[in-house]
Amino acid sequence: MSRTRRNRNIRASQLFFILAGITILVWVLRGLGILTFIPGGIILILILLCVITGIWSRLQRG
Template sequence: MNQSYINRKLTQILGIVLGMAIALWILRGLGILTFIPGGVIWLLLLGAIALGVFSYFQRRWWRF
């Protein structure tokens, strides 16, 4: 696998997870999705942050 392919996929997954977390947060704040616990939204946000850090180090460290 090409390294730029992996970076592109990680960036796409980061965008999807972050977008889902923000959309859920907004919809829950508006009262539309009140049944979703806050912990799920926090897990999505922390997962997006972890993917961003992983993607950054993937680009920086050539052996990774």
């Protein structure tokens, strides 16, 4: 595997884990009542982005 392809794999995985962490953090804080001003649509968008980046990360590994 070439060096640039390996870097893309790592970056795609990092992006997935960062988005998943942000999504879980926002979801928990909203559930606790700390981030009540964030609409549910934002959480759905974050979940959708996690799914898309997860699929993209998996396809990058090939």
